Amino acid sequence: xxxxxxxxxxxxxxxxxxxxxxxxxxxxxxxxxxxxxxxxxxxxxxxxxxxxxxxxxxxxxxxxxxxxxxxxxxxxxxxxxxxxxxxxxxxxxxxxxxxxxxxxxxxxxxxxxxxxxxxxxxxxxxxxxxxxxxxxxxxxxxxxxxxxxxxxxxxxxxxxxxxxxxxxxxxxxxxxxxxxxxxxxxxxxxxxxxxxxxxxxxxxxxxxxxxxxxxxxxxxxxxxxxxxxxxxxxxxxxxxxxxxxxxxxxxxxxxxxxxxxxxxxxxxxxxxxxxxxxxxxxxxxxxxxxxxxxxxxxxxxxxxxxxxxxxxxxxxxxxxxxxxxxxxxxxxxxxxxxxxxxxxxxxxxx
Numbered sequence: 001x002x003x004x005x006x007x008x009x010x011x012x013x014x015x016x017x018x019x020x021x022x023x024x025x026x027x028x029x030x031x032x033x034x035x036x037x038x039x040x041x042x043x044x045x046x047x048x049x050x051x052x053x054x055x056x057x058x059x060x061x062x063x064x065x066x067x068x069x070x071x072x073x074x075x076x077x078x079x080x081x082x083x084x085x086x087x088x089x090x091x092x093x094x095x096x097x098x099x100x101x102x103x104x105x106x107x108x109x110x111x112x113x114x115x116x117x118x119x120x121x122x123x124x125x126x127x128x129x130x131x132x133x134x135x136x137x138x139x140x141x142x143x144x145x146x147x148x149x150x151x152x153x154x155x156x157x158x159x160x161x162x163x164x165x166x167x168x169x170x171x172x173x174x175x176x177x178x179x180x181x182x183x184x185x186x187x188x189x190x191x192x193x194x195x196x197x198x199x200x201x202x203x204x205x206x207x208x209x210x211x212x213x214x215x216x217x218x219x220x221x222x223x224x225x226x227x228x229x230x231x232x233x234x235x236x237x238x239x240x241x242x243x244x245x246x247x248x249x250x251x252x253x254x255x256x257x258x259x260x261x262x263x264x265x266x267x268x269x270x271x272x273x274x275x276x277x278x279x280x281x282x283x284x285x286x287x288x289x290x291x292x293x294x295x296x297x298x299x300x301x302x303x304x305x306x307x308x309x310x311x312x313x314x315x316x317x318x319x320x321x322x323x324x325x326x327x328x329x330x331x332x333x334x335x336x337x338x339x340x341x342x343x344x345x346x347x348x349x350x
Contacts, residue, residue: 003168004029004068004090006083007075008039008058010127010276013135015072015100015172017044017054022171028058036060038133048128048136048272049144061086070168072121073099073109076280077291080105084112091117098151098165102192102276103291104185106154119165120181121151122188124241125173126273138273147241148173152181183238186230187245189295190237192275193226194219195267197293197313199275200320203327207271210264217256218336219263221309221343224250226296232303241266277317284324289317312339 001024005016008028016028028044030036039058046052061083067090075083091097091113098119099109110118124147125139137144149169153159156179169175178184198209198219209215227249230237237245243266248259277287293310300307312335320327 001025001069001164001168002066003027004071004087006071006073006087007079008035009074009076010129010135010279011100011123012072012074013039013044013133014046014050014127014137015074015123015169017046017052017056018172019168020044020056021052021054022168024168024171026057028056029061029064030058031061032132033060035132038131042133045130045134046137047130047134048138049141050137064090066090067092067095069095070165071095071097073097073101073105075101076276076286076288077101077103077105077108078286078288080108080112084109088113096161096165100149102188102196102288103295104182104189105291106181106185110154115154118154119151119162120154120185121149121165122181122184122240124148124150124188126270126276128274129279138270140269143241143269144173146174147176149175150178150181150184150240151175152178152184154181156180178238180238182235184240186226186235187237187240189230189292190223190226190245190248191240193293193296193310193313194222195270195273196275196277197222197289197310197317199273200277200281200287200289201313201316201327202329202332203278203281203320204274204329205271206267206273206275208329210267210271212333214333214337214340216260216263217340218309218312220248220250220256220259221340222293222296222313223248223259225300225305225307225310229296229300229303229305229307232305233299278326281317281320281326287317287321289314289321293317308339308343309336312336 003026008030293313
């Protein structure tokens, strides 16, 4: 089987390297020539909760040749149109494109490469770019071995090709096959909208969000808005990493404080993680904010679900993007503090 990693960034480098280490025929594809050269010359240098250097083959998109049987799509959604156009000539009728991207990109990918080729997927761990040819695993290794991936057909069918994809991803960590990939995707979207969104909006790690009471209060409302928006689309969030994400909805008479133990239990193993969107802000490149918190806001507007906390995250990250700065945590926490105050006033008045 000929395999490609389309988008060998922080996650793609780790995933591609471990698949190669498992003996698979895999190429890592990335637009960054210096990164590609470093990977070919010195191998993929993995650090953090794994310490290993693995020889890999890497190319730039203009060097694409032949056809791939399986492609893992790890480019940022902002580059989907371009990357999928480059990929399309390298697919045959039975090729599989498994999107492991953030957000809910399946319909967009299917419109480019064909629904019959498209499989949905979710990554359950994080990584940080450390330089050309280098990536740091920022999620504890035990979590990776238990909850690395979820994959599934968009229509919920359990097909034989899912087992083929699972066998490849199991080289990295446990891959779960699900009949409810949309429920899983929205659970992952919640994970990204909350901690990745706040990490980017505040310019800090997940651990710094966890340890800040004001940030966590706002984050709980981001989660609540995400769940209510999913429900408006007929989607219920699926259990992820052994946890029922539906628990995070703030129902009548429930307090934010009641949810805190859940957040700490699930996200403490990821406390060293810095959102990829924050890494993008540091590199002064465009983020995926419109495909994460923006996806919640857009669908909330369509279905009459208020999303002020997600809206604020989009506003703050977009502003940082435009100014090409890293957000100041203390300054941006004041914006969330004011929004929480308005939320409290509204609750009291009703």
